[in-house]
Amino acid sequence: MMFFVYHLQTYSPKNRAWKKVIDYVEKYKYVLIKDELSLDALKHELCDVVNRINAEHPKTKRMQYTAGPVDSGRTIRIEAHVMSGGLPDTIFFIDICKVRSVYQFSEKVNMPEQKGGEG
Structure with a gap:
């Protein structure tokens, strides 16, 4: 199954x-x-980046990373985010959806079929 990053929202740093x-x-x-393995790798990569940057900047509030399904598992x-005054202050979010199908144009599909012997 393939996935697509259809929405990426960032906020002023x-x-x-x-x-x-x-x-x-x-x-x-x-x-x-391309597949679920790649999606899992992306999740881990982004988590590692957040953790690495947290380590590089120990005097700032710690960024927290989350990943999981929303909208009944379709997204x-x-x-x-960073917790600020008891509320999350969002840094970014990425929404990823499952690809339902792929459309590909083909002239062969649009051409009438020729029967044997016709020229």
């Missing part, structure tokens, strides 16, 4: 750590993900 994360995730806008959301 409040510090350099947020800016690094936002700059990194923006490369995934409108990306096709997968990956996000990072």
Whole structure:
């Protein structure tokens, strides 16, 4: 099963750590993900990036990473946020959907079939 990043939302960075994360995730806008293994790898990669940037900036509030299904499992959301005053302050979120089908144009499908012997 294939997946597609159909929505990537980022918010104004409040510090350099947020800016690094936002700059990194923006490369995934409108990306096709070939299979579930690749989707899992993407989730782990983004988690590692958030954790690495947290380690590089120990004086800033710790960014938290989450990934999971929304909308009855039809959409997968990956996000990072910082807890501020008891409420999450979102850094980014990525919505990923399952690809239902692929359309491909083919002239052969649109051509009338020729029967043997006709020229």
